[in-house]
Each structure stands twice: as structure tokens, then as C-alpha cells.
Amino acid sequence: MTVFCDFLLNRVSEPRLQAPAPDRETLDRAFACAARAPDHALLRPWRYLVVEGEGLEALGDLFASTCPNNSDERQIEKLRKSPLRAPMVIVAIASPTAHPKVPEVEQIMSAAAGVSFLELALQDAGYGVMWRTGSVAYHSVVRSGLGLAEGESVVAFLYTGTVSSEKPPVPRPEVSDFVQRWPG
Template sequence: MSSVTDFLLNRASEPRLEAPAPDASTLDQAFACAARAPDHALLRPWRYMVIEGEGLKALGELFAAAHSNNGDEKKLEKVRKKVLRAPMIVVGIASPKKHHKVPEVEQLLSAGASMSFLGLALQDAGYGVMWRTGKMAYNPVVLEGLGLEKGESITGFLYTGTVSSTKPAVPRPELAEFVAHWPA
């Protein structure tokens, strides 16, 4: 088995992350890997936003502003703290371009592949990652607050940092559950 296959078979999302986050050089290399995602017509239909330090607190405030809380301050505080589960969050943004040959769905898949490559590269560098979406990824207050343009969407929030504790292995599906041969 190749080292890439072995790495993929052992890949896992890591919810317990702490400082340090990836340094600038590691992050640059991970973004270079993200740019290697399949990309019909080389449209580069993605972009990224790195949030850390005080930016995490600002993101927490943005999430709180977007949350319908009915005046429940405890819920708002919980929403604010969610972004502090890692020392760095990379926001993946799908940014499709108008193109006569490449439909938007292909570009969205490319942006997702780019985000996946980013996460894999960070894990290969020794960091843990957790790709999260949830309601905030689709909330118009969050989209506007982060400066997304019309037609852009969030592919996810990639929480990253040093793994603070390992979690139990997640059961994986049997191949027969999702693989078929055609014609049967």
C-alpha cells in the first residue's frame, strides 16, 4: 500500500484542538496543495480566509449576531465560544465564475475538493482539522459579515490546530454499502 493510501485510510476529523496552529510556512504549503484540486478550465472557483487570535472573538460575535436567540444570553455565549474550539479557523469560500463550458456545480465540487486537499495537507503536516458547516455557513448575516460577494458561498469552516487528545476510531462503512458495479 502506498503512503498516500495508508494516510487516507487513517485520516480522521479531530474535534479537540489547541495551540499552536500551523505557522505561515506550513499554511502556505497547505494552500499550495489546495490549489492542486481538479479545476476544469483553471477557473480557481475558491478562496480562503484565515481567522485566528482576536479574529476568532470577532467571528464569535458575528455568529452571535446571526443567531436567533430570543434574548437567551446563555445560548449566545455558547455560540460565541464555539469558534474558540481551535486556535485557527480557515473559511473555505466557493467563488464560481461564469463560464460557457463549466457549470456552477462543477465549480462547487472543485471548491470542495480544494478544501479537502487543504485539510489533508494540514493533517500531513501534523495538525488536526475538523471541517464544520452548520447553520452559520448558510446564514446571510455571516455571509455579509465575512464580505462574501453575490454568488459566493461558504464550503466550510476548517478548524485547525494541534490535537489535544485522540478520539476513538469512527466506524467506516462497508464498501458494499456505497459501491455498485454497472451493469449488475
């Protein structure tokens, strides 16, 4: 096995994150890796927002604003505090454009592949990362509050920081559980 394959086989999502977050140089290098995602016709159908500091509180307020007026206060507070689980949240946005040979779904998958590359680059630099979405990722209030244009969508809220405590190992499926030969 190569060092790269070993790295992939040991990759985990880390939910317990603290400061420091990646510095500008590390982040720029990780975004450069994200831009290497497969991209049919070189449309670059993605963009990112980096949220830190007071921006995390504003993001929490935006999340909380998605709750109906009769919502449980605990649910509202949970949403309000959720971005504070990391010192940095990177909002990954799929930004597809009309193209005769590249369907929108391919462009969204390209954006998602970029998030995976970004996640791996940050983990390679020694940071923990947790890819999150949830109902807020698809809510019109959040899309509007983040300044998404018509047709854009949130692919991920990438919570990023230094791992504060590692989580227990997660069982992984056997390859034979999800791979078949065709025709069989």
C-alpha cells in the same frame, strides 16, 4: 497499499484542538496543495480567509449575531464560543464565475475538493483539522460579515490546530455498502 493510501485510511477529523496552529510556511504549502484540486477551465473558483487571535472572537460574535432576538442565551453563547475551539479557523469560500462550459455546481465541488486537499496537507504536517459548517455557514449575516460577494458561499470552516486528545475510532462502512457495479 501505498503510504499515501495508508495515510487516507487513517485520516480522522479531530475536534479537540489547541495551540499552536500551523505557521505561515506550513500554511502556504497547504494552500498550494489546495490549489491542486480538479479545476475545469482553470477558473480557481475558491478563496480562503485565515482567522486567528482576536479574529476568532469577532467570528464568534458574527455567529452569535445570527440568532433571533428571542433566542436562548445558551445557544447564543455556544455560537459565540464555537470558533474558540481551535487556534485557527480557515474559512473556505466557493467563488464561482459564469462560464459557458463549467456549471456553478462544478466550481463549488472544485472548491470543496480544495478544502479536502488543504485538510490532508495540514494533517500530513502534523496538525488536527475539523471541517465544520452548520447553519451559520449559510446565513446571510455571516456571508455579509465575512465580505462574501454575491454568488459566493462558505464551503467550510476548517478548524485547525494541534490535537489535544485523540477521539475514539469511528466505525467505517464496508466498501460493498456503498459501491455497486453497473449495470448490475
